[in-house]
Amino acid sequence: MKRGRVLDRREVKEMRGAAVCLSVLLCFFISGMLVHATDTPKEDSDALFERKCSVCHKIDRPKSQRKTQEEWKNTVIRMKNIHRAPITDEETKVIVDYLSSAYPRYMRVPYTGG
Numbered sequence: 001m002k003r004g005r006v007l008d009r010r011e012v013k014e015m016r017g018a019a020v021c022l023s024v025l026l027c028f029f030i031s032g033m034l035v036h037a038t039d040t041p042k043e044d045s046d047a048l049f050e051r052k053c054s055v056c057h058k059i060d061r062p063k064s065q066r067k068t069q070e071e072w073k074n075t076v077i078r079m080k081n082i083h084r085a086p087i088t089d090e091e092t093k094v095i096v097d098y099l100s101s102a103y104p105r106y107m108r109v110p111y112t113g114g
Contacts, residue, residue: 045098052087052095053079062099069100 007015050059056079067075073096079085080092087095 045094046102048091049095049098052085052091056083056085063103066103066105067100068105069096071105072096072099072103075099 049062053059053062062075073092076085076087076092076096076099080087
């Protein structure tokens, strides 16, 4: 049985470096695909919120409130289950994420260095 040629240290280092570079590039590619596949653009989530929530009340009503993500989740689920708002489970998640980022209970104020 014939054995393959033995690689010297330089060749092993080159192959290891190429494998690491390829792995890093593959990770970036996959993570970019996942982010793109799961992110709903802000315009889409805003439009979904307005379209679904305006069926039952004016949009100014929820926009005037400030809640934590858990509080927004409870509110949207209540609207869905008790008030029969036409919202799917997937739409619930998108709307809750939108409301909790656009109308959070605690607003972060940037430090201006004063």
